[in-house]
Amino acid sequence: MAEQQGKMGKSQVVERTCMILRELGRHGPGGARLIDLTSRTGLSRPTVHRILTTLVAELFVERTADRGYRLSSQIYELGLNAPSPVGDTSRLRPIVQALADECGDTVYLAMRTGDFGHYLLRCEGAYPIRTHVVSANQTLSLVSSHCGRSLLGSMSEDEAEQIIRRAERDKRLFGEATPDGLRDEVEHVRKKGYGWARDVTFVGVAGLTVPVPNPRGSSFLAMSISTIPQRLTQERAEKVLPGLKAAAAQIAEVLAGGRGGASTGRG
Structure with missing residues (x-):
């Protein structure tokens, strides 16, 4: 035969080609050396x-x-x-709204598109003071938002650094943060799995964010809870973080075709 077949009828050549393409995708526009690809695959x-x-x-x-x-x-x-990895967002809205109802604040779901984050959903909680700085269907640079920090933290250091350097051409994109301050926040996401910041994207806005898990590679979705800084202290952030992580995991389950994704409960 022209190519070896695996036990389940898989083409070994195609399987190896897919491994290499995935690894090149993880390295981003900067590319990878031959030694990097051999080591990683x-x-x-x-x-x-x-x-x-x-x-x-x-x-x-x-x-x-x-x-x-x-x-x-x-x-x-x-x-x-190719079809969108998210598809119809109406099946995700109940999850996002349930978290907003639980925490009382504004909850966002954003998807990465290149160097930018496109906001798919914004759901409101009952707390009367709201931070309407981003709308659904709005697109922001990844360095300009809390969800963007999660997405940067979920990709390789080289790819994230390239995006940050491109954004440095216009320092206004960083809001109240500095490029180095943003790098520290992204590193925190990479190590801890979440980001928490106040008065950095906009004065008077605080955010808690996590990437939505993606078992096949870097996260392409992120969620955030947004409110005023006085309401999102570190102590309260630690209290609402489990609910945010649970909602992100539930969205990942829905996208993977898992059962129980339509439920709004997270018990």
Whole structure:
């Protein structure tokens, strides 16, 4: 046979190609060296080089200026014809609204689109003082929002740093934060799994944020609770964090096709 078959009928060549493409995706526009790909995939150098040579010839991968490899724009063109990973947001709204009802504040769900976060949902709690600084269907730079910090913290350090550097061309994108201060916040998300900040995106706004888990790679969704700084002290943030994490996990379950996702309870 032209290619080896796995026990379940899988093509070994295709499986290895997918491993390499996923790893290139994790490295972002900066690309990856051959040694990085062999180390991360566990494949031999000749195997990785042979597959990369074919992917370059087929225009799915391109060489970088420093002789690395990265995904080509043809992958982006293919992605335009792929269905949204979220689909109909109406099935997610009950989860977001349930958290807003529970904490009393504004809850957001945002999705990454390149260097930006697109806000899919905004649900309101009963607390009378609200922080309406972002609307549903609004798109912000990842460095400009709490959800953006979660998304930056869930990707590789190199990819996040490239996004931050591109954003540094316009320091206004960082709001009340500095680029280095943002880097510290992103590192906190990377280590702790959540972000908490006050008066950094906008004066008078506090946010608690977590990435929505993605078992196949970096998170492409994030959730945040937004309110006034006086209401989101560190003590209260610690109290509402479990509910926020549970809602994010529930959204991940719905997107994965798990059962029980439509329930608004998180007991």
